[in-house]
Amino acid sequence: MNIFRFLGDMTHLISIVILLLKIYATKSCSGVSLKTQELYALVFLTRYLDLFTDFISVYNTVMKLVFIASSLAIVWCMRNHPLVRRSYDKQLDTFRHYFLLLACFLLALLLHEKFTFQEVLWAFSIYLEAVAILPQLVLLQRSGNVDNLTGQYVFFLGAYRAFYIFNWIYRYFTGPLFTRWIACVSGLVQTALYADFFYYYFVSWKNNAKLQLPA
Numbered sequence: 001m002n003i004f005r006f007l008g009d010m011t012h013l014i015s016i017v018i019l020l021l022k023i024y025a026t027k028s029c030s031g032v033s034l035k036t037q038e039l040y041a042l043v044f045l046t047r048y049l050d051l052f053t054d055f056i057s058v059y060n061t062v063m064k065l066v067f068i069a070s071s072l073a074i075v076w077c078m079r080n081h082p083l084v085r086r087s088y089d090k091q092l093d094t095f096r097h098y099f100l101l102l103a104c105f106l107l108a109l110l111l112h113e114k115f116t117f118q119e120v121l122w123a124f125s126i127y128l129e130a131v132a133i134l135p136q137l138v139l140l141q142r143s144g145n146v147d148n149l150t151g152q153y154v155f156f157l158g159a160y161r162a163f164y165i166f167n168w169i170y171r172y173f174t175g176p177l178f179t180r181w182i183a184c185v186s187g188l189v190q191t192a193l194y195a196d197f198f199y200y201y202f203v204s205w206k207n208n209a210k211l212q213l214p215a
Contacts, residue, residue: 001059002167002170002171002174004163004164004166004167004170005163005164005167007163008160008161008162008163008164008167009063009160011156011157011159011160011163012067012156012157012160013063013066014156015152015153015154015155015156015157015159015160016066016067016070016071016074018149018152018153018156019032019074019149019153020070020073020074021149022147022149022150022153023074023077023078023084024077026149027081027083027084027087028083028084028087029077029078029084029085029087029088030087030088030089030147031089031139031140031143031146031147031150032078032088032089032136032139032150032153033093033095033135033136033138033139034075034078034079034088034090034093035093035095035097035135036097036132036133036134036135036136036139037071037074037075037078038075038097039097039100039101039128039132039135040071040129040132041068041071041072041074041075042101042125042128043071043125043128043129043132044064044067044068044071044125045068046121046122046124046125046128047121047122047125047126047129048064048067048068049118049121049122050118051064051065053118089139089143092139092142092143093135093139095134095135095138095139097134097135100128100131100132100134101128103127104124104127104128104131105124107123107124107127108120108121108123108124108127111123111182112182113182123182126182126183126186127182127186129186129190130186130187130189130190130193131189131190131193133154133157133158133190133193133194134193136154137154137193137196137197140154140197140213141213141214144212144213145210145211145212146210146211146212146213148211151201151204151211154194154197154201155197155198155201158191158194158197158198161187161190161191161194162191162194164183164187165184165187165188165191168180168183168184168187196213197213200212200213200214
């Protein structure tokens, strides 16, 4: 493992911790898209099927289990916790995410590394992760004002994918034959989707002001 992969995993973990902190400490999920969280849960469930077939390392296994468990916990809390679910912005979270599911599944059937059940679902998870943030970004844009914890959650989530791009570049130049082009291209698309958010995040940080996104 190289430093960029480790930093990517850590920023991803930090984003999840921040979101869990927001939900459990404030008993509120205001500003958080349930649809994005459901998409991420599906991403991890379909990507980490190799938990049943391959063992890479204790670190790898633990991280996979943490991502699966935390994503399911967040979805459960937003749907079932008696206090948290009342704060869910259902009227703002209206992105038609089922179109993303259909498009990503069809793309996975067409573009994959091997035509096997596990590899097609792996490709599906990669494509889905690239666009899973869209319902969240749309919700924030519609709400206008972004609270501090939600803004930090989205920032660290975007930073995680940016670090993974550096990880792929490092592996391309230092490792054996690089084959994960699907993940690399999808990661570039995913990072590009954060560009607008990153701009307003740094502007608010520079001016020491509350993060606001234009409607």
